[in-house]
Amino acid sequence: MTTLTLPRNGFFARLTFWKVVFWALMAAGLYATFVRFYYGLGAVSNLSDAFPWGIWIGFDVLCGVGLAAGGFTLVAVVHIFNIERYKPILRPAVLTAFLGYLLVIFALMFDLGRPDRIWHPLIMWNPHSVMFEVGWCVTLYTTVLFLEFSPAVFEKLHWKAPLKAFRMISVPLMIAGVILSTLHQSSLGSLFLLVPHKLDKLWYTPYQPIFFYVSAIGVGLAMTIFESWHSSKAFKRQLEAPLLASLASVLAVVQTTYFAMRLMDLQNRHAWGLLTDNRPETALFLLELALIALPLPFLFQKRVQSNPRLLYWAALCVIFGFITNRLNVSVTGIERASGVAYIPKWTEVAVTMAIIALGFALFRLAARHLPVFEEEEDKEETKAYSQNRIGLKVA
Amino acid sequence: MAYAILFDSTKCVGCKSCESACAEKWNNPYDDKIAAEEKLSAHKLTTIQTKGEKYVRRMCMHCLEPACVSACPVGALQKTAQGPVVYDADKCMGCRYCMTACAFGAPTYEWQARAPKVAKCNMCIERQTAGKPTACTEACPNEATMCGDRDAMIALARKRMAENPKGYNPKIYGMDEVGGTSVLMISDVPLESLGMPANLPTEALPGLTWRALETIPSVVSVGSVLLSGIYWFTHRRAEVAKAERSSL
Numbered sequence: 001m002t003t004l005t006l007p008r009n010g011f012f013a014r015l016t017f018w019k020v021v022f023w024a025l026m027a028a029g030l031y032a033t034f035v036r037f038y039y040g041l042g043a044v045s046n047l048s049d050a051f052p053w054g055i056w057i058g059f060d061v062l063c064g065v066g067l068a069a070g071g072f073t074l075v076a077v078v079h080i081f082n083i084e085r086y087k088p089i090l091r092p093a094v095l096t097a098f099l100g101y102l103l104v105i106f107a108l109m110f111d112l113g114r115p116d117r118i119w120h121p122l123i124m125w126n127p128h129s130v131m132f133e134v135g136w137c138v139t140l141y142t143t144v145l146f147l148e149f150s151p152a153v154f155e156k157l158h159w160k161a162p163l164k165a166f167r168m169i170s171v172p173l174m175i176a177g178v179i180l181s182t183l184h185q186s187s188l189g190s191l192f193l194l195v196p197h198k199l200d201k202l203w204y205t206p207y208q209p210i211f212f213y214v215s216a217i218g219v220g221l222a223m224t225i226f227e228s229w230h231s232s233k234a235f236k237r238q239l240e241a242p243l244l245a246s247l248a249s250v251l252a253v254v255q256t257t258y259f260a261m262r263l264m265d266l267q268n269r270h271a272w273g274l275l276t277d278n279r280p281e282t283a284l285f286l287l288e289l290a291l292i293a294l295p296l297p298f299l300f301q302k303r304v305q306s307n308p309r310l311l312y313w314a315a316l317c318v319i320f321g322f323i324t325n326r327l328n329v330s331v332t333g334i335e336r337a338s339g340v341a342y343i344p345k346w347t348e349v350a351v352t353m354a355i356i357a358l359g360f361a362l363f364r365l366a367a368r369h370l371p372v373f374e375e376e377e378d379k380e381e382t383k384a385y386s387q388n389r390i391g392l393k394v395a
Numbered sequence: 396m397a398y399a400i401l402f403d404s405t406k407c408v409g410c411k412s413c414e415s416a417c418a419e420k421w422n423n424p425y426d427d428k429i430a431a432e433e434k435l436s437a438h439k440l441t442t443i444q445t446k447g448e449k450y451v452r453r454m455c456m457h458c459l460e461p462a463c464v465s466a467c468p469v470g471a472l473q474k475t476a477q478g479p480v481v482y483d484a485d486k487c488m489g490c491r492y493c494m495t496a497c498a499f500g501a502p503t504y505e506w507q508a509r510a511p512k513v514a515k516c517n518m519c520i521e522r523q524t525a526g527k528p529t530a531c532t533e534a535c536p537n538e539a540t541m542c543g544d545r546d547a548m549i550a551l552a553r554k555r556m557a558e559n560p561k562g563y564n565p566k567i568y569g570m571d572e573v574g575g576t577s578v579l580m581i582s583d584v585p586l587e588s589l590g591m592p593a594n595l596p597t598e599a600l601p602g603l604t605w606r607a608l609e610t611i612p613s614v615v616s617v618g619s620v621l622l623s624g625i626y627w628f629t630h631r632r633a634e635v636a637k638a639e640r641s642s643l
Binding site: 037038039040041042043047048049050052053076079080081082111112113114115117118120121124125126127128129130131132133134135171175176178179182183186187190191193194195196197198206209334 | 434435436437462464465466467468469470471486487488489490491492494495496498500502503504505506507508509510511512573592594595596600601603604605606607608611614615618619622623625626629630632633
């Protein structure tokens with residue numbers, strides 16, 4: 001027995017804590033999975049005829065797809081707008097997106113009454129259905145993300161031929177990815193255009209698809225900052241601080257636009273009066289707007305942009321604002337019209353938590369074993385990059 | 396000929412014969428306990444709701460342009476030419492967007508089943524095409540539920556109103572709600588006061604999502620040209636810059 005590991009005690013203690021959390025979530029998730037597939041949706045959830053969609057749609061699907069929007073945003077920035085200096089954070093963003101979409105589909109297997117028929121929209125068409133369009137776009141875009149991430153696997157295996165083949169199709173593939181994302185990110189908002197009789201007036205707006213799209217771009221950027229921060233902690237790597245700083249100014253502009261659009265929408269619909277109603281909905285709506293507005297003044301400041309910790313908190317605020325919005329539109333904004341009070345059953349929460357934990361674990365696994373971060377691709381270049389830390393990489 | 400149902404609340408005595416006839420047709424259980432439930436569910440496709448001294452009947456309204464039909468991603472729900480909105484369980488994958496979409500809470504779900512289906516009234520399309528009235532109409536002892544051609548049902552409603560103008564609220568519920576429904580309702584008070592959804596738009600709901608969906612071809616075509624253009628422009632600029640650097 002050696003005492004060499006002693007100084008690392010703290011490190012292992014922390015690791016063990018998260019391991020315990022992870023396996024506890026997995027155990028709870030597995031139990032809920034058993035209940036879901038053995039006893040059915042009624043036993044595992046508090047869903048009912050009056051309230052057919054709960055947090056599995058509101059969080060797992062609506063938030064999941066949005067939080068994975070960093071993939072298409074950064075692909076557009078790096079490859080289509082050709083701003084190469086963002087390249088170091090591109091691959092982690094594509095990985096986040098790919099895992100995000102896989103987990104959304106995984107979550108859908110719980111929510112769909114007949115998960116064995118998830119492929120039905122591919123052959124049974126209804127072009128008048130928003131859900132049909134979302135189904136097709138998510139399927140196609142997950143395939144695109146799989147292909148966009150595949151070079152990391154080919155590099156690891158030193159397969160030259162498929163890498164070459166990928167380069168040939170990469171440009172149309174990336175353009176297709178951006179368009180597919182534009183379509184379904186906005187269409188998730190279009191789903192709620194059909195329910196003017198159910199969705200609370202605070203949130204029902206014909207601009208819902210545009211809001212869903214713009215806020216997805218914002219939260220995609222915020223997630224990239226979030227993910228970089230955690231990766232740098234977990235893998236003891238240099239944080240791409242200058243890159244994140246410039247990403248923060250883009251985020252500031254996107255979020256300001258989004259916030260201004262939301263206010264203009266209230267103005268257009270003459271809906272300001274709704275804010276004086278003393279209802280729980282008003283409080284939730286104001287909370288949502290506050291979470292969107294709060295980070296704005298900070299994101300514009302150089303002091304915050306260049307301070308990773310402050311930037312991380314600002315990004316987290318954007319993420320929470322986004323999640324609040326999606327849950328308001330899909331859950332709390334529907335409750336009054338449905339006439340029932342929906343609070344998710346613990347097994348619904350257990351499934352959602354297990355899926356989030358699975359996401360973190362899969363990202364960690366992929367980042368460990370595949371060339372996701374630049375260092376592993378080109379050590380010399382990154383060393384130089386992190387030494388001068390100006391962030392301008394030689395193309 | 397488009398089938399329709401007329402429900403006249405002033406003639407309903409709350410005997411719930413329509414409920415038991417409906418349960419019998421669908422092979423659903425029916426007893427006093429289920430009779431007392433007074434809400435739609437997978438084993439109760441129509442229900443009489445007691446509203447003080449009055450009764451109102453709830454069921455699928457068979458909209459002229461149904462939100463559920465436009466919502467269904469796999470086309471499991473269809474508006475038939477004869478009027479009823481029908482459901483094909485073999486296609487359904489259980490996304491339940493139809494339930495979210497419906498303004499009347501008509502589609503219900505088999506929450507306890509391992510392979511659940513949506514359940515809703517099909518206006519006895521199989522009986523009507525065979526020339527028979529719906530099971531509920533046949534069971535109604537008091538002509539509170541009638542079925543037949545939609546125009547004939549509207550005429551019948553107007554006739555009853557004309558014969559007894561003091562006994563009826565002059566509005567036919569379902570004429571214009573969400574673009575019109577194949578189930579029409581009349582009463583001595585507004586149907587909204589008996590619990591039917593109020594403030595529904597007179598515009599059919601599917602148009603609301605179609606306006607967004609019909610922009611897709613333009614998004615795809617304009618988007619791909621625009622993105623290809625930006626790609627070409629930014630990469631060409633980088634190439635030129637590189638060439639200029641190397642020529643120095």
